[in-house]
Amino acid sequence: MTATSLELRGLGKRFRGHGGAGDVVAVSDVDMDARAGEFVALIGPSGCGKSTVFNIVAGIEQPSAGEIRIDGRPVTDRLGASAYMPQRDALLSWRRVIDNVTLPLELRGISKRAALAKARPLLDRFGLSEFGRAWPWQLSGGMRQRVALLRTIIADPALILLDEPFGALDSITRADLQEWLLRAWGGVGATVLLVTHDIDEAVLLADRVYVMTPRPGQIAAVVDVGLPRPRTAELRESDAFVALARRVRHELHAAITAQGEFAEPGSLAAEVPP
Amino acid sequence: MNSLRLRTWLPPTLVLAAAVALWQLWVSVSHVDPQLLPGPWQVVWATWDDRDNIWPAIGVTTEEAILGLLAATAVAFVSAVAIDSWLPVRRGLYPLIITSQTIPMIALAPLVLIWWGFGLVPKVVLVALFSFFPIAVGLVQGLASSDPDALNLLRTMRASRLALLVRVRLPSALPQFFTGLKISVTYAYGAAIVAEFVGAEQGLGLYMYTAAHAAPVATNLVFGAIVVIALLTILLFALVAGAERLAMPWKERR
Numbered sequence: 171m172t173a174t175s176l177e178l179r180g181l182g183k184r185f186r187g188h189g190g191a192g193d194v195v196a197v198s199d200v201d202m203d204a205r206a207g208e209f210v211a212l213i214g215p216s217g218c219g220k221s222t223v224f225n226i227v228a229g230i231e232q233p234s235a236g237e238i239r240i241d242g243r244p245v246t247d248r249l250g251a252s253a254y255m256p257q258r259d260a261l262l263s264w265r266r267v268i269d270n271v272t273l274p275l276e277l278r279g280i281s282k283r284a285a286l287a288k289a290r291p292l293l294d295r296f297g298l299s300e301f302g303r304a305w306p307w308q309l310s311g312g313m314r315q316r317v318a319l320l321r322t323i324i325a326d327p328a329l330i331l332l333d334e335p336f337g338a339l340d341s342i343t344r345a346d347l348q349e350w351l352l353r354a355w356g357g358v359g360a361t362v363l364l365v366t367h368d369i370d371e372a373v374l375l376a377d378r379v380y381v382m383t384p385r386p387g388q389i390a391a392v393v394d395v396g397l398p399r400p401r402t403a404e405l406r407e408s409d410a411f412v413a414l415a416r417r418v419r420h421e422l423h424a425a426i427t428a429q430g431e432f433a434e435p436g437s438l439a440a441e442v443p444p
Numbered sequence: 445m446n447s448l449r450l451r452t453w454l455p456p457t458l459v460l461a462a463a464v465a466l467w468q469l470w471v472s473v474s475h476v477d478p479q480l481l482p483g484p485w486q487v488v489w490a491t492w493d494d495r496d497n498i499w500p501a502i503g504v505t506t507e508e509a510i511l512g513l514l515a516a517t518a519v520a521f522v523s524a525v526a527i528d529s530w531l532p533v534r535r536g537l538y539p540l541i542i543t544s545q546t547i548p549m550i551a552l553a554p555l556v557l558i559w560w561g562f563g564l565v566p567k568v569v570l571v572a573l574f575s576f577f578p579i580a581v582g583l584v585q586g587l588a589s590s591d592p593d594a595l596n597l598l599r600t601m602r603a604s605r606l607a608l609l610v611r612v613r614l615p616s617a618l619p620q621f622f623t624g625l626k627i628s629v630t631y632a633y634g635a636a637i638v639a640e641f642v643g644a645e646q647g648l649g650l651y652m653y654t655a656a657h658a659a660p661v662a663t664n665l666v667f668g669a670i671v672v673i674a675l676l677t678i679l680l681f682a683l684v685a686g687a688e689r690l691a692m693p694w695k696e697r698r
Contacts, residue, residue, distance in 0.1 A: 225596075228596075228600050229599075229600060230596050230599060230600065249599055249600055249602050250600065250601065250602040252600065253600070254596075254597060254600040256593045256596065256597055257593070258593055260591060260593040260594045260597045262594060262611070262612065262615070263694055264615040264618075264692070264694045265694075266694075273598075273601070273611075274601050277598070277601045277602065277603050277607060278601075305694045306694075307694070307696055
């Protein structure tokens with residue numbers, strides 16, 4: 171499995187205002203790095219432009235300023251350069267689980283037979299072997315996310331983008347899936363950019379955490395996690411983990427209060443206790 | 445499951461039976477002129493006795509209704525995909541399609557007859573005119589209801605516009621397409637009959653016209669034709685509902 175490096179340099183995005191409203195600067199001057207095979211998290215309050223960064227890297231949107239380098243080269247047509255997992259699972263309700271999973275292979279013109287041969291063992295590894303013929307509506311929220319993750323990795327992507335993959339789940343299912351992801355991730359070996367608003371999730375999964383300010387989103391701090399791998403969920407109780415989570419929380423809090431007048435009241439209460 | 449089905453079917457069946465019984469009772473008690481209002485029993489028997497005449501008429505009108513629906517679906521499909529795919533078409537055409545509904549379609553029947561004569565074509569055209577709008581609007585709204593996340597997801601997989609249409613937009617549009625088609629089905633026989641009233645050589649519309657202008661007037665056969673048309677519409681509706689289930693096996697069944 172190959173992995174690519176990702177560099178964002180001076181990334182900015184300005185949206186044209188509608189109906190007389192001024193332009194909205196969603197993100198400005200974002201610098202980020204992910205070396206090949208690294209797991210990098212981007213964390214910030216709701217509405218800080220995390221998803222904008224994410225969509226720009228995926229190639230769905232183009233930046234107003236700055237550039238994206240993949241393996242050191244600036245790439246403007248990035249569609250297909252990464253595998254993308256949106257916030258909501260975006261499973262196609264008219265396809266069975268197996269057909270949702272093989273969709274990326276199908277779009278590359280890979281034969282159905284070869285696609286199935288590739289998908290079957292992965293279904294087992296993702297704990298979905300009995301649900302290949304199920305329709306998406308028959309699955310629980312956590313299983314749907316696993317299907318979406320499997321769809322994300324099936325075409326051996328070198329760069330994976332996860333946009334709050336567990337954001338819509340209840341906290342028990344979320345913790346379960348994070349732990350499962352830690353185990354399942356071992357063999358994937360791609361470069362990963364995770365967008366999240368969950369501090370524990372960022373520290374548990376990532377090698378490095380970028381903390382974003384409220385809109386316009388800028389990088390306020392970078393926290394190197396440096397916890398050894400393989401990691402397990404018990405890590406959450408270790409002093410090192412708690413200290414790192416506290417540091418991310420403080421950086422986040424500092425970023426928000428520094429721009430207090432931009433912060434939306436109430437939107438941060440759940441994430442940053444005073 | 446069974447009790448639910450019973451709860452769905454039983455109340456309207458009881459109301460209908462009661463209405464028919466009241467009708468029969470009124471006719472028997474009041475001795476109203478059967479040429480004005482025949483009783484339900486007379487209607488059924490008179491129609492049955494005339495089955496050799498009504499049967500071919502059913503075939504002709506059904507052919508007109510189904511061909512008209514198919515033509516409307518084909519034109520609606522092409523228009524809806526064009527409206528959904530190209531902004532200029534959406535801006536230029538969609539408002540006109542909606543405004544076109546201010547034209548009374550019935551009033552077009554004589555015009556359609558002038559242009560295409562007395563045969564099959566004018567009936568198919570009129571049925572298509574009546575049924576086009578619900579199908580087209582259903583398709584346009586269905587296509588527009590596609591999940592933007594799913595579209596973006598497929599774009600990141602470098603899916604072509606055609607692939608987006610086939611794999612996301614059209615499946616998303618199916619439920620609303622069938623809603624529109626089911627509305628159109630209820631118009632189809634009516635439209636075919638109106639076209640036949642204006643000028644036809646065969647069909648249920650002509651059958652009713654002939655019965656109404658006979659001497660003595662065959663009111664029971666007019667009623668009989670109305671009942672037959674209602675039954676045919678129910679049958680066609682049920683067929684479309686069945687096709688809907690087959691076309692969308694992923695839908696949750698209750």
